[in-house]
Amino acid sequence: MEEQIPTSRIFTVIECIKTNVHLSTFTGINSFTGFEKLAALIDCVLVRLNYTVNFVLDTRERLLLCLMKLKTGLPFSAVAPLFNLSSTTCIKYFHFMVDILYLVLKNTIRWPCREEIQRTTPHCFEKYPHTRVIIDCTEVYVQKVNCIDCRVKMYSFYYGGETIKFLVGIAPSGRVTFISVIYGGRASDKFIVTDSGFLDLLEPEDEVMADKGFLIEEELSNLQCKLIQPAFLKKRRRLNEDEGAENVEIARVRVHVERAIQRIKVFRILHYVLPSHLLSKADKIVTIIAGLVNLQPPIIADKPVENTDVFMGGPTEDIEINIAFDSTQENNADSEASGTGNILNANSENKL
Helix, strand or coil: CCCCCCHHHCCCHHHHCCCHHHHHHHHCCCCHHHHHHHHHHHHHHHHHCCCCCCCCCCHHHHHHHHHHHHHHCCCHHHHHHHCCCCHHHHHHHHHHHHHHHHHHHHHHCCCCCHHHHHHHCCHHHCCCCCEEEEEEEEEEEECCCCCHHHHHHHEECCCCEEEEEEEEEECCCCCEEEECCCEECCCCHHHHHHHCCHHHHCCCCCEEECCCCCCCHHHHHHCCCEEECCCCCCCCCCCCHHHHHHHHHHHHHHHHHHHHHHHHHCCHHHCCCECHHHHHHHHHHHHHHHHHHHCCCCCCCCCCCCCECCCCCCECHHHHHCCCCCHHHHHCCCCCCCHHHCCCCCCCCCEC
């Protein structure tokens, strides 16, 4: 017979988090001040939604539960006992908090104006002063689904398995400025760039930095923009001296988008195989994590970051004053599913 733990000995994990190091390890947030500020914003959103449901856990505990799942990637069966919940209730709380956090943190990912880019461009980009954005794609393994058509869309020849794929764009300062919707691993980099709406954000004379996999020079040229990428060997045996030196310079600054993606992948839910039942929330999960990354100290710190304070050491203007969302989002906050929820509902064979 299973031994029952006396009620007086029951505790939750929130009681064990006593330092900023503990908090960062479990949630990805660097300070208790930042955590409390985010919890206050969630309360503000719930008030605006007129949400009156009573929860077993308070806002801080629900926020911790959601962030712990994102940061550690632990299964719900492991997270639930830490909050004295059943696995079913834990899953419901996680889905609810993903919807709410998405409403709050999506506003931290914004496309800055050209003047702001120029003010915050670090010195390492002095050879590429007109760079507007550095882009790259990344993939996350997903659990196999029963739908054969979905497997075809998600199969990545590069990774040799089913994945989801999304485009990440960062400003030269290292801040995430663009996150695409989720695509199947089969989608090419070029297709994602052209289909995601990324090109609509560019202005004439903008420069986009990318690796060799992005064959988008013609598309950018049509917009009077320039593509900066390493030189191709084509049919030559080796690059000339100038091209070799240029490739080194591009790699030296392009690496920052890889560092931003690494920060995103530190959230272990995107490091392990993503369960198929979370595919419907994949768009929101990626957006939340990118928003949390933007609220961390900047990747490149040779220029002061604008609009910063104690909130996670990062920019806070957007999250404090721009949490507006339209009535459609208000009505669907509890049940809104991303485009990934119905994998077959797509105009393109590559899009989820």
